[in-house]
Amino acid sequence: MDKVKIGILGLGRIGKIHLGNLAGKIEGAEVVAVVNPSEEGQDFARKFNVPFVSSDANVIFDNEDLDAVLICSPNDTHADYVTRAAQSKKAVFCEKPLDLSLSKVKEIIEVTQKHNVPLMVAFNQRFDINFSKIKSLVKNGKVGDLRTIKITSRDPAPPPIGYIKSSGGLFLDMTIHDFDMARHIADSEVIEVFAKGSNLVDPAIGEAGDIDTGYVVLSFENGATALIENSRQAAYGYDQRLEVFGSKGMAQANNNFKDTHLLFDEKGVHGSRPLDFFMDRYIDSYLHEMNAFIQALTQGTEPPVNGIDGLKATAIAIAANKSMEENRPVKMTEILDV
Structure with a gap:
């Protein structure tokens, strides 16, 4: 793919860092949609001229033009969002942890493998x-x-x-x-x-x-x-x-x-x-981390930190x-x- 079209779920501290990097410092990527429950986060996304800004996660999962989803939402939402992203055939970048339960992490890995979508876990260090x-x-x-x-x-x-x-x-x-x-x-x-x-x-x-x-x-x-x-x-x-x-x-x-x-x-x-x-x-590590994710998608290679790394x-x-x-x-x- 020439340019990775991305949706971001969650615009807290980390989500804002990723949005800023993707919007101004990383080539080959475009943030198309952002979902966040608060108006403050939504207003932040609009400053970067994100086309679709909402509190409804379906704005991302139902958008067939999106190639990848960044999951930066609260921990207890990660498993469900990774599953929904995989089912909608979108590559996944997820902040740690995938889940606090090993059985749930295994399920997450299995669903991404079943739908053949890349999964990268955010161990930015x-x-x-x-x-x-x-x-x-x-x-x-x-x-x-x-x-x-x-x-x-x-x-x-x-x-x-x-x-x-x-x-x-x-x-x-x-x-x-x-x-x-x-x-x-x-x-x-x-x-x-x-x-x-x-x-x-x-x-x-x-x-x-x-x-x-x-x-x-x-x-x-x-x-x-x-x-x-x-x-x-x-x-x-x-x-x-x-x-x-x-x-x-x-x-x-x-x-x-x-x-x-x-x-x-x-x-x-x-x-x-x-x-x-x-x-x-670790401000620079977040940039290098996101660059690695985008490069993996554009080059069709395995993300450098995968679901098994998160499981282990x-x-x-x-x-x-x-x-x-x-x-x-x-x-x-x-x-x-x-």
Whole structure:
């Protein structure tokens, strides 16, 4: 296809980013329809001269001219929207998670395969230029045989309690990105998960049935181990770091800072804080991610992050929850039979 005609379901923070990128920064794509329940989101779409703007999802699913659907709506709508998109023969780009239930995720994958439509899951951190470089170094053998992956992911502040209650929990909401990243870097499947969690940030998070601090060890088929550490709060900003260690050496990707100045004085060395928000830290990765989706459609190739990737990351998160609850390592064969 020469130009991909797209409909967007949901125009919250992420949907707005995708619309802005598609409307002004990505060739070969045209946003034809946007669906959002609020007038604010609809007005935002009209600023980009989107032809069809509505609160009715049928505007997208019944439009035979559309080639693809971006699903950026609330999590509990994803499964239904992916299914409807597949049934209407439209390629699908879906924000994570596909669903919080493994059985439902499997159903989603099956329906897209049945109708032969591409499905891409939005693990945007794969497309961060720093993390992509680490992946390239590992793939090209620059660190030798991979031994250890270390991932640190700490938010500057917790999300609202209302969000926490419907998020699926820390491992399914936040750490799932790190599970996907570890699996992506290792290029191997996880065979065992051991997780610990606690409430050290806000008692209200515990009262909502979640943790705010988590630690996970992943064991891979190729012998490598990943160590992941998460916190819902870091006083100094958004902390995102990745390190790989192998037989030939080590590679690191460190934080992005507000600027790169350093002040040296009698009290020490002082610099700026890391960026404060994930939308600042990963703004370019959203563009690279969407470019990859459009290129896959125009070139007729498999999307770089597919439904199986979404299934595997979700299964690891469920294994982590089980490990934490039962205080033991959990084999992935206990969770997933594929």
